[in-house]
Amino acid sequence: MSGPKIILCRCEDVTLEEFRAAYREGFTELESLKRYTGVGTGFCQGKGCLSEAAAELAALRQIPPSELRPTTIRPPSEPMTFGQLASLEIPEPAAPEES
Amino acid sequence: MIPLHSEPVPSAADAVIVGAGINGLATAYELARQGLKNIVVLEKNYLGSGSTGRCGGGIRQQWTTEENIQLAAESVAIYERMSAELGYQVFFRQGGYLMITEQEEDLPALRAAVDLQRRCGVPTDFLTPRECLDIVPGLDVGDLKGATFCPKDGTAYPFAVVWGYARACHRLGVKIFIKTTLTGIEAAAGRIQAVDTDRGRISTPVLVNCAGPWARSLAAKVGVELPNRQERHEIMVSEPLKPFLDPMVISITNGIYFSQSMRGEIVGGIGDPAEPRWEDPEDFATHSGLRFAVRFARELTRLYPRTRSVRMMRQWAGMYDVTPDHRPILGGVPEVGGYYHICGFSGHGFMLGPMVARRMAGFITTGREDPIITSLSLARFAGGDLQADAFVVG
Helix, strand or coil, X not given: CCCCCCEEECCCCEXXXXXXXXXXXXXXXXXXXXXXXXXXXXXXXXXXXXXXXXXXXHHHHCCCHHHCCCCCCCCCCCCEEHHHHHCCXXXXXXXXXXX | CCCCCCCCCCCECCEEEECCCHHHHHHHHHHHHCCCCCEEEECCCXXXXXXXXXXXXXXXXXXXXHHHHHHHHHHHXXXXXXXXXXXXXXXXXXXXXXXXXXXXXXXXXXXXXHHHHHHCCCCCEEECHHXXXXXXXXXXXXXXXXXXXXXXXXXXXXXXHHHHHHHHHHHCCCEEECCCCEEEEEEECCEEEEEEECCEEEEXXXXXXXXXXXXXXXXXXXXXXXXXXXXXXXXXXXXXXXXXXXXXXXXXXXXXXXXXXXXXEEEEEECCCCCCEECCHHHCCCCCCHHHHHHHHHHHXXXXXXXXXXXXXXXXXXXXXXXXXXXXXXXXXCCEEEEEEEECCCCCHHHHHHHHHHHHHHHHHHCCCCXXXXXXXXXXXXXXXXXXXXXXXX
């Protein structure tokens, strides 16, 4: 490998070059790059890398970052144990309005 | 590998497939392999963005109807060679499926299912609760009444399967267009003539509807009324752990299922009778809820107490395209020549898709009658004599 190895996502051990290679293969959206490279799918759920990944994608596509859509934020915001979750009351079903 | 957004669609094709989930891509691949040229796949979002990429990745042959058992068994045979065939690692792993019940009254159905599956060549066994501990040490079998186990069932990584098929399609000359929306279908003289997209018009004699939860609204554009309804189902993954759980565990009592992926995460979900259903695709919503997380965690920690200290990392939701008998709708319709649907998998498109695609590609290219496609055609709902598959879980 030429040049320094730059880690983009520390949880899933994804390098900047792997991210760029995925873009060259045709994965040009943040949602599909996340799934293809694993960026942002590790323990921190993207808190440490998704903004960097978005900045890199904006540079690759030569567009302002404001034109990119962030990936969907998935709960929980911090990992919780199944024991903690199981101790909670079961909420009533929500009306299907929000998205 | 995938044409970028700016490229226009071709003005003519020999077949247009709508949907780049497992069924759309596998069908495109099989059609190309069987000699059809100029195949176009249209995907309104990204590869696997509909139901496939949101699914649990389970592949089981334990069903209660012969068509489902046969399609699943034939698909398992494809999965066993898929990484080599597609030239892409799809992380297929045969850890088996352990189907458990806590209700005495389920046992005759489980035993009957084992008999039927064995007659179809699927090596399922009936297990006592104590025997389940050999398969999953640490499972709380106190309330179990019995179980069935097939060691040849397994899991694969859904996105890898999608990407593998997409790459193989690309090698065979199939053109896949993502971020491309179908806006209209032209049918005349009882035949499909063309489709309109937001990137141009494609004249085509063949249209294959693999649109998953959007299949019903697509079919309506050519006047075909599907009985499918669309439901939200939720799912989650835990933090990654060293391998400790071999099979998929699935309960026909309360609809929980969980397995360990090759990334080490526990992947699982649980059915909820209160899940919303929609008529109009505009109303589809795949938000995640705390209700699911708590219901899943309660059942998981009750059945498998050693997971209490494992952390849930991420949850999401996807859509099931559910038919009245929980079996897919395959084939065409007599009124519109060149129109075909591969939909209504009721939550099981990932496990049945590879063989459904192979059979449907044969049917489309040769027109030769296929007994499984005939028995799973839309026409079956007109007769009113439905044979539902009983093992619908999740």
